[in-house]
Amino acid sequence: MKELILQTSHISKSFGDAVDVPVLSDINLQLAKGEFVSVTGKSGCGKSTLLYVLSTMDTDYDGELYIDGVCMNGKTEPQLARVRNEKIGFVFQFHYLLNEFSVLQNVMMPALRLGRWEADEIRQRAYDKLVTLDMAQHAQKKPNQLSGGQKQRVAIARALINDPLIIMGDEPTGNLDKRNSEIVFETFLQLAQTQGQTLLIVTHDQEFARRTGRTIQMQDGKVA
């Protein structure tokens, strides 16, 4: 049995007074180390809500969440922030890179926040991640000098900087044209195949989903 990175037990969630229509309903998931899992389903079926819960950003749910074997229920926000910074890398639909900083500086940021390594080491690590993503030649540029696909690859390098157990993506190709989507998706496949990176990616794109190791198909807040 492979090491479990993430596990849920009977997770349910409703918004406000609408308790009769749960947004998440009895979600039981297990994600093993090295798996590349996609989450798909129609608009409004609860994909983003699920990702917010699994990433510990939303703590208002019933049921249990385990990350790296540790139960997240009852942890304080600073404790959860530390879990996120140490164990989870995030890639969103928009890259959220800061244009006043270089590509290299952007990639360094989560590691500077974590404070595990000296600045020189962080710089080297950031450079190494950019090499992995074939973006090292752009290290000194500003994000606004890059294409959409290149910016998203920098965002992936930034997500990798603290060697996360898992990368979570919410429609990471949702804002890209077909060619750049393919480049970014291929990057995720490479990370899974060559680095054994565990990935959980929400996507509308059924074609991409088919190419991942496993698809979690959601329907009305349930795993179909």
Ligand SMILES: Nc1ncnc2c1ncn2[C@@H]1O[C@H](COP(=O)(O)OP(=O)(O)OP(=O)(O)O)[C@@H](O)[C@H]1O
């Ligand atoms: N803050 C909120 N308050 C009330 N209802 C919400 C809130 N956030 C989401 N919802 C509702 O929960 C349901 C699931 O939303 P969610 O964003 O998780 O869906 P999704 O599958 O990610 O959709 P999309 O593919 O369009 O991004 C939707 O019906 C949505 O209207």
